[in-house]
Amino acid sequence: MLNQLRSIVQKVSAAKDLQSALDIIVSRVREALDTQVCSVFLFDADINSHVLMASQGLNAKAVGHVSLAVGEGLVGLVAKHAEPINLEDAPLHPSYHYLQETGEEVFHAFLGVPIIHHRAVLGVLIVQHEERRRFDEAEEAFLITLSAQLAGVIAHAEATGAIEGISPSGHKTSDTVFRGVSGSSGVAIGQVVVVFPHADLSQIPNRKAKNIDKEIEFFNSCLNNVREDMRVLYDKLAGHVAEEERQLFDVYLRMLDDKALGNEVVERIKMGVWAQGALAYVANEHVRNFEEMNDPYLSERAIDIKDLCSRVLFYLQDKEQVETEYHDNTILVSEELTPAMLVDVPKDKLKGLISVKGSGNSHVAILARTMGIPTVMGAVDLPYNKLDGREIIVDGYQGEVIANPSDELRTRFRETIKEQDQLTEGLEGLKGLPCETTDAHRVHLWVNTGLMVDVMHSLDQGAEGVGLFRTEIPFLLSERFPSELEQCKIYRDQLEAFAPMLVTMRTLDIGGDKSLSYFPIEEENPFLGWRGIRVTLDHPEIFTAQIRAMLRASIGLENLQIMLPMVSNVGEVTSALQLIKKCHRELLQEGLDVKFPPIGVMIELPAAVYQTRALARLVDFVSVGSNDLTQYILAVDRNNPRVAHLYTAFHPAVLSALQQVVLEASAEGVPVSICGEMAGDPGAAVLLMAMGYDVLSMNAAALLKVKSVIRSISLEAAQDLLDQVMHLDDAQTIRSAVDLALYNAGVDRLLRSSRIN
Secondary structure, eight states: OHHHHHHHHHHHHTOSSHHHHHHHHHHHHHHHHTOSEEEEEEEETTTTEEEEEEEESSOGGGTTTOEEETTOHHHHHHHHHTSOEEESSGGGSTTOOOOGGGTGGGOOEEEEEEEEETTEEEEEEEEEESSOOOOOHHHHHHHHHHHHHHHHHHHHHHHHHHHTTBOTTSOBOOOEEEEOEEEEOOEEEEEEEEOOOTTOGGGOOOOBOSOHHHHHHHHHHHHHHHHHHHHHHHHHTTTTSOHHHHHHHHHHHHHTSTTTHHHHHHHHHHTTBOHHHHHHHHHHHHHHHHHTOSSHHHHHHHHHHHHHHHHHHHHHHHSSOOOOOOOTTEEEEESSOOHHHHHHSOTTTEEEEEESSOOTTSHHHHHHHHHTOOEEEOOTTOOGGGOTTOEEEEETTTTEEEESOOHHHHHHHHHHHHHHHHHHHHHGGGTTSOOBOTTOOBOEEEEEESSHHHHHHHHHTTOOOEEEEETHHHHHTSSSOOOHHHHHHHHHHHHHHHTTSOEEEEOOOOBTTBOBTTBOOOOSSGGGSSOTHHHHHHOHHHHHHHHHHHHHHTTTTOOEEEEEOSOOSHHHHHHHHHHHHHHHHHHHHTTOOOOOOOEEEEEOSHHHHHTHHHHHTTSSEEEEOHHHHHHHHHTOOTTOTTTGGGOOTTSHHHHHHHHHHHHHHHHTTOOEEEOSGGGGSHHHHHHHHHHTOSEEEEOGGGHHHHHHHHTTSOHHHHHHHHHHHTTOOOHHHHHHHHHHHHHHTTOGGGTTTTOOO
């Protein structure tokens, strides 16, 4: 049965549309279980019913026309309880609802299983038989396993139709919502530009050909290049492989012939499709056809098609650099956005970002927050390659993408954008004012930086220092380890820009989700592996070069602080301090007037939380990295869209850990700061201030919003709120209590701003 499962899933995955996928399911499942009926009902939200979308065994005329209201019949019961129902004689069940149009009166045995995707019931897969009997455990297990594996495929197929404004049963629809997670707050309305990696047939978007004759000419020249490659390979293999194997390249050449693949692509270009899109369409059609063949040898030829067409695609992309045209209101969309993709877009044209992969704390999301661009990450169900040129709404507050917006919704979101602009203008007046509560409690707002481009924006927003300078960024942008002098110049620029304000430089933090091309770290579980201080202590030559560069850069400025990342025990701190002191002595011996800087540790691991007091005795300051601390406490990879919704800094366990760090550090008289994304959330900032954090460090874009909230509330009110939420046991309830407190403080305009999960 395992082979049957794989075969069905493979064939359904290759289906060209939703109806084809459903037809394959009912046909193959009926065959696999040797039953008389297999049907699929899908939930259609527009009519609030489950619609018979495909069937083998019931009246074909009923498909697409018969439906059951929510909760109606056995189908409704399966969907309501989201669990299977296996009956020997279905008509005897009190929930049985006879559908005359289907001709199902002769069938007694019934097994229905829910099709569930991301906790939502998409529909019900059922099998029926005339004989009065229960389907056995193996048959039930088969159907449950199959529905689980097919749920994602069906969800994606449904989404593809939704992009066209059509519900599963064919009804016209609008305001189609695709959920992800918030990457950067704000709202944007614009036209989609899909960007994609090179030579990947599965990620080529639909686009129109600008000049059909030129597209055909260019495509034919690329075909000729691949033909020549095939001939060269054929000649190279002479004497190395059997003649029959060499003949594969003859087959390739014939497939490229004007009467085969090549001709099909040209015909599609003549229909107005650009060459890359035409090639991808033809290739995918042939691949699907081959994969559906029962003959193992023939089905494997799908791989040859992919390989051949990828070679053609390479030439299409390599020989003519595709110049992406960006609209004035560009919404940039990709399977996995990269910082380089963002940089390619003219700043004045980039209005929003959508990434199918990634989470609200990936590096692209952090960059988007710095740039103030509304962003949705982890929109895993979004059929992004169908979006090019379409108008779409990005709701960075709720982490949603809305396609086919109605006039009413479009108007509402335009009003929201206007409110955003007014809010930004209103915050400008806070730049020169101190960040203090209504009862005169002073809070220091610092910024997180990584590039010089961050500096001017940070200073313009009234930053009082740098709580985190990510020193790994220059390493990530280099093709080798930067020398001591190269690093010194980078660090000096940062220190001079903020002088006399303090700049906290974190020592190299690579590993996990940050790797260097020239120093690869390949591990099965990088977040629990060799990263942060573990790497640099194992490579003291890297660590000491960086420390020497920092100390050199601080001469005459004396506004440097050094911070150690990913600390899990006092031994690591002791070893690092010895190396730092050694570097300091060496520079003094070289005749340089270097002052020894304050040294601190980052509390990012649960182990460090429980050792805060011991660590505090060794250093001058303590800083919490809330992003990683939240990730490790909750055992949630914040870059995994499947579990990103579980990542929340308002979890009671996270808040308890944060409060414990403050209490333990304060007991040793050591100042404590926080430099994760949590500090930039206005509501979270109120809780952190109440806990006793001396410094909140955030992205510059969030600074004035946080200042606005803190200046609108008293320390006493914040402490009362903290006392209230520390007795709550649910993250959502805590979030609601914080929102209510902001509303009562008169800053409800910021309730949607800079929201973290």
